Amino acid sequence: MKHFSWPRLVITAAAAGSTYYLRSVLAYAGLQPLTYLLPVLLAAYLFGSVMAALATIFTLIVVHGIVWAESPRGIVFTQQYFAGIFTYALLSAAIVWSSWRREQVLARLDESLAREKEAREEAEAANRLKDQFLATLSHELRTPINVILGYLQILLDDRSRNPRRALEIVHRNAQQQARLIEDVLDVSRITTGTVQLAAEDVRPTALLRDAVESLQPALVAKGLRLEFGPVDEDAVISADPHRLRQVFWNLLSNAVKFTPAGGTVSARSTIVEGELEIRISDTGRGISKDFLPHVFDMFRQGDPSTTRDVSGIGLGLNLVKRFVELQGGTVAVQSDGEGAGASFICRFPLQRRASEARAG
Secondary structure, three states: OOOOOHHHHHHHHHHHHHHHHHHHHHHHOOOHHHOOOHHHHHHHHHOOHHHHHHHHHHHHHHHHHHHHHHOOHHHOOOHHHHHHHHHHHHHHHHHHHHHHHHHHHHHHHHHHHHHHHHHHHHHHHHHHHHHHHHHHHHHHHHHHHHHHHHHHHHHHOOOOOOHHHHHHHHHHHHHHHHHHHHHHHHHHHHHHOOOOOOOEEEOHHHHHHHHHHHOHHHHHHHOOEEEEOOOOOOEEEEEOHHHHHHHHHHHHHHHHHOOOOOOEEEEEEEEEOOEEEEEEEEOOOOOOOOOHHHOOOOOOOOOOOOOOOOOOOOOHHHHHHHHHHHOOOEEEEEOOOOOOOEEEEEEEEOOEEHHHHHHO
């Protein structure tokens, strides 16, 4: 029992037993009717309803003992005796019930306070994440614009020995900034419910290959090995091709970003339990067990500092999850910890196989 303990039981029993000695004092003060209710009141006030109920039982035993020892035998088990016991039990029950009701109110109040505290802590954590996100966003936006402005100034001053190389750097940083802004806008559209998907029958493997090809320069630049396949070329699902390509690009660019030189990035697709499974894996830095449950949370990053060695604002994987789920799919992550790489698994309901459609 929640409110039971041996020290409380001893005190309650002692209070009930003390009525034998207090009854004459209380009778002298005119409080004799309260004599046998005092232990119940004391237990209810100090220890709660459980001890008050036990105090009632203990006091009944004391009362019965007093009546048996000091009163004429004829008074025991008479109507008067039972009427007194009933009255006492009724009053004690009222005290116990009132104590129990008070405990219920206090318990609900404690639960409300705990929920309020939890909600406040969650709100404070969300505010900290948003502040962190804004700081990261401002840093990530400022970095490419500084590069763009710097190289444009060099070009305007005719100080560039290789104008084409300078323009390529400007173009790459402009694309990076455009992607950052588009991610922020996508989150806003999803949050407000204004995002629009144009679903059609598509072959995800073709879109996956396009995403891999678009990241080929980054793979080569970092000295990464690509494993593409096996893939199911005939699988057809219902999805928005633009958003699906965005999902694959985000997952592949993440794999490239977090895999050190000499590592491997792999992409494959298979049919599993009637669904198309697309798995993108890497041999990169992996994900800690503590952070793994929060991988898809908005604004969350394993290393939120602006001095980290990889860029990002903590929206890419959240967008992946949202776009996959909006298209009827699921996404999960697997990692054995830091340094063990990671795998992202997307599953989509299979519409049909293109070869079956041709055969029909």
